[in-house]
Amino acid sequence: MRAIGGYFNLELSCKGDIPHADGVFLNTGRNSLEYVLRSLGNIQKVYLPYFTCEVILEPLLKLQIEYEFYSINEKFELVEDFLLAHGEYLIYTNYFGIKDSYVRRLAVIYGMQLIVDNAQAFYTEHIPSINTIYSPRKFLGLPDGGIAYANGYYEVEERDISYDRCSHLLKRYDLGATGGYDDFHANSAKLKGLPIRQLSYLTEALMYSVDYEKIKEDRKRNFEILHTVLGDMNLLNTLSEDQYECPMVYPYYSLDIGLRKKLIENGVYVAIYWPNVFGWCESESIEYKMAKNLIPIPIDQRYDLDSMEYILNIIQG
Known part of the structure; x- marks a missing residue:
């Protein structure tokens, strides 16, 4: 029975439609991948990039899928193209949301055997018949959430x-930011191992x-301000x-080994994508160098021209 009266809830106004409203809304991005894998059924093997977040392994290990x-x-x-056998799939990451055109090329080559990881490309349109996952909390202030498009169905x-x-x-x-930092990591840790569920009412609102x-x-x-x-x-x-x-960010590849520290010391918090790569790859590999030297500069909706100029002054100073 619906409750009437009592204390108030958060006032969250409805602004309109949600992107990818025709997808399947789930509780995490990694569970969106699990949904895709479960819906596809008999998977023999999955190919995935070294340069990716280690959480992508969670559903593969859970479902005991060879990778x-x-x-x-x-x-x-890709360094080289794949000849995928029946039951084999290729996961490709749309890095930082800047590889839309390349994703379209891969879709032509691999078709329904392609799984697009659009966790860093929330606004990129889903290509019909291509398995795709999204992670909206990479772009929005959300506690969780994921979206899946799959060539199959899982209840x-x-x-x-x-x-x-x-x-x-x-x-x-x-x-x-510093006051909630420990909670951010604690709440992120809670997402590990979560059963696959529908998106919560709160996150949906x-x-x-x-x-x-x-x-x-x-x-x-x-x-564009930064790139100029x-x-x-x-x-x-x-x-x-x-x-x-x-x-998602402005990916700035620089050999200035002190730049990341200087940005952080001046209140510009830049992550490392992804520290697990250091254990997976040799130090001379492209992936290792990217993880070490590529600085993802924040460009999101919280910041204006003054913020971008502040960042540029730090880099150029």
Whole structure:
């Protein structure tokens, strides 16, 4: 029975449609991959890149699916093409949301044997008949969530509950980024091993409260501001060639070994994508060098021109 009266809940207004509304909304990005794998049925083997987050292994290990790593080049593209046998699939990561055009090329080559990891490319349109996963919390202030498109069906009846994974989101308002940092890591750890469930009512309501077009415009504007100044210094020289709907970060590839530390010391928190690569790859590999030297600069909707100029002053100072 619906409750009437009593205390108030959070006031979350509905801004309109959610991107990928025709996908399957689940509780985590890694469970979106699990959904795809379960829906496909008899999988013999999966190929995945060395340069990726280790959580992608979680559903593969859980389902006891054989996997093999492959290498990429300095353009984040396959070093060599695959001849996939029946029951074999290729996972490709749309790195930083800048490889949309390359994903379309792979879709033509591998068709329904391709699984696109769009965790870093939330705004990239799903290609019909191509298995695809998204992780909206990489772009939005959410406790969890994932979206799947699969060439098959798997029944998920139970809905998740996510209120106990929101403390870092709330603390950041009152205490700032450092005040909620420990909670962020603790809440992220809670996502490990979660059973595959439908998206929670709370996370769904949070997603409906977002102005997606404004976020997209802000991100693209900030990306272009940084690229206009840093483009010639960026050793990642493919950004101007690639076509993308909306990047997640500005990937700045620099051999300045002190730059990451300098940014962090000045309050610009830049992550490492991904530290697990250091254990998977040789130090001379492209993947190792990318994980070590590529700095993902924040460009998201929280920041304006002044923020971008602040970042540029640190880099150029």
